[in-house]
Amino acid sequence: MRLTAPFAVLALAASTVLATVPSAYAAPAAPAPAAAPATDGATPPMPSGRTDYRTLADYQSDMDRLAERHPNLVKKVTLPHRTTEGRPVTGIEVTRDAHRADGKPVLMITGMHHGNEWASGEVTMEFAFDLLKNHGRDKTITRLLDRVRVLFVPVVNVDGFVLNTRRTATNTDMNRNYGFGWSPSEPFPGTGPWSEPESRNVRDAISSRQVTTFLTMHTCLANILYPPLQLKAGLPQDIDAFRAFAGALGNQNGYYHTTSAEDYETAGEAIDWSYYATRGLGVTVEVCTNPPTGLPRTWQTLVPEQYWGIDAVRGKGNRGAFLVALRQAADRAQHSVITGEAPKGAVLTVTKGFDMWTNPIPQSDGTSRPVSFAQRLTSTMRSDGGRFTWHVNPSIRPEPPYQADGVHGDRAGRFLRESWTLTCARPDGKVLQTVKVTVDRGESKRVNLNQCRKLWHRH
Ligand SMILES: [Zn+2]
Structure with a gap:
């Protein structure tokens, strides 16, 4: 959820209306991703086998376990800044020959800019399990991992996750703390641009790699958002590429896409800084039941059903969207x-x-x-x-x-x-x-x- 509590009612109303807006999604350019396992209509089990939300210790032990099991495919990463409460922020890089300093394009996927949006970390972590399980078995995934390095950081706001709050331990919304376009009139933006170690971590991770594609996962709106954050900022120069990419993601997870400003206006978010600093395409994906209102929000409806897809997007879902992003990152027509x-x-x-x-x-x-x-x-x-x-x-x-x-x-x-x-x-x-x-x-x-x-x- 991108909102603070006072705006929640307003947002619910807005998203109900927006969810009915039809959208002509662009067809993905590349062949269909590897199909989800057939389960006779039931939602498949998660790639890790989990049946409930992870704790911070679970995330860490899962990443350690994957690195041990797949030493050539996984490189453990610790981002440069500890959180305000002194915790490390960790992730894994997944690719063939993960420890080589090669020249592959990078897809970065982050979860939990907002520490109480648990499903955003879950789907991120599960996709890492999925790729590693299928490397060497599934042709499409094997080929893509030969060509792309995927950086997973499932919990970027570690303190917020431990405290189960949207914001950081300094009561800052880290997704209003990015320096580009930073504004003190946003709710909880921090004391200045880049005041928080958590936003500086994502900045430094992207600034020290060639992140050509960036997905920042949130909950809970069932939409896909790209710059601008403010209407007065105008459309990004690569708006056609953003729309094509977001449309291809939406074809998989069933979510509609729009500019972040048209959803509602903010400033100082990750996707705006990353695009204007690097020109890599970064989008916010708001994982949610679809429509985002009226359905119960449980682990089952937010994690397995949104990962694998249900109803019109059964067998696609956010897993399909992640695979589209992987192909986008591999596509040399999309970068240099x-x-x-x-x-x-x-x-x-x-x-x-x-x-x-x-x-x-x-x-x-x-x-x-x-x-x-x-x-x-x-x-x-x-x-x-x-x-x-x-x-x-x-x-x-x-x-x-x-x-x-x-x-x-x-x-x-x-x-x-x-x-x-x-x-x-x-x-x-x-x-x-x-x-x-x-x-x-x-x-x-x-x-x-x-x-x-x-x-x-x-x-
Ligand atoms: Zn959020």
Whole structure:
């Protein structure tokens, strides 16, 4: 649920109306995902075999167990910041050869920005079980895990989950704390942009990887949301791609899709920052019974039935939506590719840095103006020798609505022609060559690293 208690009644009414809006979902471009197991009409058991909600200890032991069982397919991850109450925030990366610093595109799936939205963590964790169970058995899943790295962080707001509250231990709504477009007039936004370790964790996880596709799971509206968060911010430049992607997700889980602003207006959410920082497509998925009102909300109706799908989407559900996201992440037409030849063992890094802005914030001198923060994207891969293929987000960035002089709504077709700075370095960090790469969505660029290859063999 994206709402605070005082607005709950209003939201219930709004979502009842919106749920009846027909939507012409775009058909998914790729072949149908691997079918759910046949169970003669009954909802199948969850991939993990669980029959109730997890505790925090359950999440941790499940991730540990998967890493032990599948050492080549699972890499354990701890995000850089402990929570306010000192807890670690952990996840797993799932892919073939998980411990290699390869150049695969990354799909990130997070649960529980809101600590009381339990089903959002459950479906996230179950999809990890599902992939690992089917790798090597199911052709589609095996092929996709050969091409995509999936980062699962089922509980990003750990303190909130332990306290069973929407907000963090500082009483902040972490999904109003992202710095881009941050506004103090939102309910519980934190003391400033990025004031919370929990939002900084998601920022740093995305900023240090090539997250080309991002799903942030919530409950409980049965919809799919993408930028903008505010009507005055205007539509994102990649609105057609957002609609096609969200439509393909909706074909699976049966949820309608719309801009977050048209659902209701907010500021400082994960999806808005991630798109305007990286151009990777990020959407909020509100897992719920469909329609979201009138049906009981139990583990059975929110977890297995929404995971596997019932009625019109039986055999699809959010599992099908996750598989669509996996295919979206694998599709090179949806991101960018850098190729070249580098010496075996060379460390390749791409970086770019720029400033981003909040909404106008009232200042002590009585004026109101946006505040900037520095944004840096840095990710690394290691060359196996010979030709490398690196799946990255485009270097060309959408011009953001939140700028130094306020909010700009009409930016259709406006992009900033930025470049990645790519370095080829020895493992000790000595940079042998630096090149600029300008690459757009769907493009592939080859870089010439002859200088790095020549210097590599000199001592
Ligand atoms: Zn939520």
